[in-house]
Each structure stands twice: as C-alpha cells, then as structure tokens.
Amino acid sequence: MKRPVRVMLIEDSEDYRRVIACLLYQKSDIEVSREFGTSEIAIRTLQEMKPENKPDIILLDLNLPGLSGLDSIHELLQHAPESKIIILTQSDKEEDVLRGIQLGASGYILKSADLNMLIDGIHSVHSGGAIIDPSLAKFILVQLNDRLPDVESGATLTRREMEVLELVAEGLSQRKIASQLGISAFTVNEYVRNIYGKLDAQNAPSAVSKAYVSGVLFPKRRELSRQIAVS
Numbered sequence: 359m360k361r362p363v364r365v366m367l368i369e370d371s372e373d374y375r376r377v378i379a380c381l382l383y384q385k386s387d388i389e390v391s392r393e394f395g396t397s398e399i400a401i402r403t404l405q406e407m408k409p410e411n412k413p414d415i416i417l418l419d420l421n422l423p424g425l426s427g428l429d430s431i432h433e434l435l436q437h438a439p440e441s442k443i444i445i446l447t448q449s450d451k452e453e454d455v456l457r458g459i460q461l462g463a464s465g466y467i468l469k470s471a472d473l474n475m476l477i478d479g480i481h482s483v484h485s486g487g488a489i490i491d492p493s494l495a496k497f498i499l500v501q502l503n504d505r506l507p508d509v510e511s512g513a514t515l516t517r518r519e520m521e522v523l524e525l526v527a528e529g530l531s532q533r534k535i536a537s538q539l540g541i542s543a544f545t546v547n548e549y550v551r552n553i554y555g556k557l558d559a560q561n562a563p564s565a566v567s568k569a570y571v572s573g574v575l576f577p578k579r580r581e582l583s584r585q586i587a588v589s
Contacts, residue, residue: 362389363484366413368430369446370395370422374469378417378446381473388480397422397430404437412438414484417476418463420447420454428454431461442483446476455494464561465489478531485547487532488562515556515574522549523574527566 365388369375375393382388391413394400404412416434420427431443444465445458458466464483467476468491479489515523518539525535532550536543550562557574559565568574 360387362387363415363480364389364391364413365415365417365480366391366400366441367393367417368395368397368400368422368427369393369417369419371419378476381476382480385477388477395423397425397427397434401425401430401433401437404434407438409440413441415480416441416443417446417480418443420445420449420458428457428461431458431463435462444476444479444483444489450494459561459564462560466494467491468493475531478533481543482532485532485543487547487550488526489531490562492528492530515553515569519549519553519556520574522546523553523566523569526550526553526562527569 362385365382367375367378367382367390369378372395375395379390379393382390391411392400392403394403397418400416416438418427418430418434422430427445427447434443435441442464443462444467445463446467446469447454448469449455450468455466465479465488467479467489471491471493475489475491482489521539522535525538530538532546533543536546539546553565554560557565557568559568
C-alpha cells in the first residue's frame, strides 16, 4: 500500500494551524506528521529526525515569530533536502513571492485560496511539480521574465509538453491539467519532469519564464509583454 504524503506544518496561529490540520486529517493519502509554531523549533526537530521520518512536504507560513519563513527556507532544506516547501501565507507582496521561489520553494499559496487548491498543491509538489496561486501566476511570470537574461534555447518541446507548459503558466495544478487534457496525473508529472530537464529549470515559475524568454512559448519577448498588457 502506498504511503501517505507526510506533511509538516509550520504556522504560528494555533487556530489556523488547527483548521489546516483538521482538513488534512480527513485525507487518507495525507498524513500530518508534525506541527510547529516557530521555524526554529521545526529546524531543530529536523536536525534530530531520522531521514526516513522527515516530511515530504513542509507547509510554511512567512510571518513567524523569531526567524521568518523566508529566512528559514535555506536551513529547512539543508536539514531536509528531500522535502519540498509550499509557502502558505497571507502575503501577496511582490518581494515575498519572488524571494520565496528564488530560495527554493516549490509552491506559493495564499491563505485566501480555496482549500482544495492546497490539497491539489500538496499532491502536485509531492509528485515533482509545483503550485502557484493563480492570482499570482501572471505577476510571477512577468517579474521573472524581466530578471532573466535574453537567452537562446535549444530545447525542443513536444506538442503535448507545450500544452502542459501553457497550463502550468496559467497556474493550474497537475491534477487539473490531467483533467483538462484527459490524461493521468502520472503522465502529467512525467511531462513536467521532461520540461524541467529540457529547460534546465528547478520549478514551474523558472520553467515558464525561461520558455518565454528563450522563445519556446513565444517567438519574441515583447509579444509576451503585449499580451499581458492587453489582458
């Protein structure tokens, strides 16, 4: 029998932590392994944990007492390199979104989002993908596009990989992409892995931005700017 996805929750609000934990406890394929109110305690716990007991997913708030969520990402990944971090926060500040992704977070979800998005995000990230709150997806794309240098890419994506990448750019989870394309979530995950490899990207925002900048999705960078400006 397949082991449930093991989740660690780092959230200073006890009430919100209880809400999220109760939601996840209802899912037989997700297990809340540990809950913490500060990142310092979580980091110390990870240092002492055996590798086989470490979480698959770390749900991380940003506004934490003491060491902030952003400042804790490096240490969390240092002591749990196989774990994936999903930022779960109220902050939609531009600098928080960008820094979180650049520091290695595999997902960024606002607390105002539908809780089903969180469930989808956990499964998507665990299977090797990423999750970006749809309300932030376009912004992230534009900002990373502006920060990346103009490059030429020799990557050649298949038609289906292009379809998957376009849906990733819209902020869809792997489960929703699978439903829309009429294929399995496992197949979507394989496409995503291939895309990351071809574009030399570590996460979804990086893959989408590199695809736009290099012309894999659009032949010219200014075409992206024009499309975003009129949308």
